[in-house]
Amino acid sequence: MTQGAALKVEGLSKSFGGPQKALKDVRLTVAPGEMVALIGASGSGKSTLLRHISGFVAGDPGSGAIRVNQHVMQEGGRVAGSIRHLRADVGFVFQQFNLVGRLTVMTNVLMGQLPRIPLWRSLIGRFTREEKAEAWRAMKSVGIENLAWQRASTLSGGQQQRVAIARALVQRAGIILADEPIASLDPESARVVMEILARINREQGITVLVSLHQVQFARRYCVRTVALRLGEVVYDGPSAALEAGMLRQLYGASVEEMLDGTETIDAVMNDPVVAEGLGVAAATA
Amino acid sequence: MAHAVPIPPGALEPPGAGKRTLAQAFGWAVFVLILAWAWKGADVRPMDLVKDSGNMAQFLTEFFPPDFREWRSYLREMVVTVHIAVWGTVLAIVCAVPFGLLSSSNIVPWWVYQPVRRLMDAARAINEMVFAMLFVVAVGLGPFAGVLALWIHTTGTLAKLFSEAVEAIDPRPVEGVRATGASALEEVFYGVIPQVMPLWISYSLYRFESNVRSASVVGMVGAGGIGVILYEVIRGFEYAQTCAVMLIIITFVSTIDIVSSRIRKQFI
Structure with a gap:
């Protein structure tokens, strides 16, 4: 299991200068095709952990390695030199969606192609028919294809989050990290977004690590839950046992x-x- | 909650309220002192306006009626003036995009943006007229010297305005682009530029307006355009012709201001 892990975090620590560590010797292994919930209160380190996996933040010097599909994302507090390239395999879904509001939904989704196409084409914004077709299929699979030519800023929160998921699909990411994807959504949109994440996990075998505020969603959509408290893993096991x-x-x-x-x-x-x-x-x- | 707690009467006055008025009085005193000092330095003589009012009225009558006999050449030079402004502005925009990005603290490290900012400060600090005089020496008399002068000065100004827009962007969409595995350049093209585009367009149009004004004077030092004619008629005491040239400049500049501000409103 260790050999073929989709994600392996070994002894990751992080402090932001204060006396309290944001992450304390976090160890976590996720097998390919798993859908794992990450729960914990605000400030427990969920976001910080996810941002480390994607290489946005480096751990403390001397802290352990993070591997995604055998590729070292960071080790000993140093982010991999090829991190931009490696991120293509890691889809990231943000709480605030992080779309470019003035661009169309189509362009936002096409951005998932950026690491695969030549630089000159991406800088003049030229995408082939095939690339657009792939973006279209991704939009269709999350049910937003009728919004393709609207500006992303005109969409509702739930729709924007689905655009973000479509972008991760176009990226052909093997693993999707979702950082409180439903915390800014109304209950119905939250349900739709969780259903989509569960479906792409089930049907496309994409590994999903999703941080959640509410335990009920973890119990409903994820077999396994990892609980953080004050930067430490305090529980790692079946969600059903979280009574x-x-x-x-x-x-x-x-x-x-x-x-x-x-x-x-x-x-x-x-x-x-x-x-x-x-x-x-x-x-x- | 807290609304049930009675507020003690003394608590309504925030601590240190008296100190502020003292500091304000000091500020005003300094301001008045500066005004008095500058009055001497600038040799302000309001009484002369009254004393010499007869001469001035006489001088003013020489401007009217305006003499439009040479209007073809005025108009031709005015169009050249606009041409100078167009090229000076376009070249400046092309340069201000990279320089603006390179002087933004949220895009590049300090050892890049500090020197670039200082370079832009220098380009901005020297007036167009000074650059025009220098370029007349370098490339000879004519409109091209004016284009070069506007180009350098406007690059400095626009780069600063552009970088201020870049520093005010929402970082979250940029992080969204970064998360896809995009390169640093793609991050800028897809995450930063769409956000700042409306402001950049607006600033560029504003600089074009002000460059038409500047271009109408660079001719005075030989850098082409209507300024050349203006200089000649003033030097020749041809005030009726001066009046005609000034009316043409006012008409052109006002029209361009109005049209450009209409367009600018579309982008904000």
């Missing part, structure tokens, strides 16, 4: 908000009593 009791043990007494989904975990974390409780838990851990 209220277990979560209470991981996150303190007031974890109900994380469960029913009506309130986000931010509210819990902003509660001084809970924050203090977590601090005590970390000190005793």
Whole structure:
């Protein structure tokens, strides 16, 4: 399993200067074709971990390696020299979609082709019929082909997130990292986006690592869940086992908000009593 | 929540409120001192306006009626003036795009943007007229010297405006492009330029307007255009002709200002 891992994170640590480490010796292995949820409160390090995998941020000097399909993305706090090239295999779906609003949906999706086409063609914005057809198929598979010629900024949040997924599909990424893809969406759009991620995982065998605020989505769409707390992996196992009791043990007494989904975990974390409780838990851990 | 807590009366006055008025008074005193000093230095003599009002009225009457007998040559030179402005601006835009990107702190490291910024400062600090005088020596009398002068000065100005637009972009779309595995250049073309395009177009049109104004004077130092004629008629005390030339300049510049600001509004 280790040999053929889609993603392998070994002993990754990161501190941003403060006394608290953002990531503490994180170890994580994801097999090809898995769909894994990454849960945790705000500030637990979910985003930071995903951004390290994509090579946007380098770990602390001397911290371990991150491999995607055997390629070293970073090692010992140094991002690989060929990181731009390596990123083509890693689709990234952002909480705020990160589309270029003034360009059309088609152009945003075509951007997935950039690493594969010659530079002169990409700089004059020339894409072949075949490349456009591939973008069209990707848009069709997420149900946004009728919006192809609209400016991305005119789309709703749910539609924009589907454009971002189509872009990752055109990239032909073997693994998709989704950083809180549904945190900015209404419940129905959130459901649609999660369904799409689950479908491309199931039908195309693309490995998916998705960070989520709410445990209910993890239980519903992912077999396996990895839980982070204060930069440490505190749980890695079947999502079904994440019962209220277990979560209470991981996150303190007031974890109900994380469960029913009506309130986000931010509210819990902003509660001084809970924050203090977590601090005590970390000190005793 | 907090709305039930009564606010103590003293709390309405923020601490340090008195200090601010003192600092303001000091600021005003410095400002008045500078004005008084500059009055001496600039040799401002308002009484002369009253004393010599008769002479000035006499001088003014010599401008009217304007003498349009040579209008063909005025118009021809005015069109040349616009040509100077067009080429000076277009060459400047072409150069300001790379220089603007290279002086943006969110695109390149400091050891690139600091020297490039200083270079652009230098290009901007020297007035077009000075460059025009130098280029007349270098490439000879005529419009081309004017084009070169506007080109250098406008490159400095536009590069600064362009880089300010680049530094104000939303970084998230750029990161989105980066995530696809795009190269640094593709990141700029797909993530940065679409965001700044409306502002860049607007700034460029604005500089074109102001370059038509500048081009009408570079001729005074021999760099072509209507300025040459203006210089000759003023030197020859031909005030009726001077008036005609000035009216043509006003008409052209105003028309271009109006049309260009209409176009600019479409992009903001």
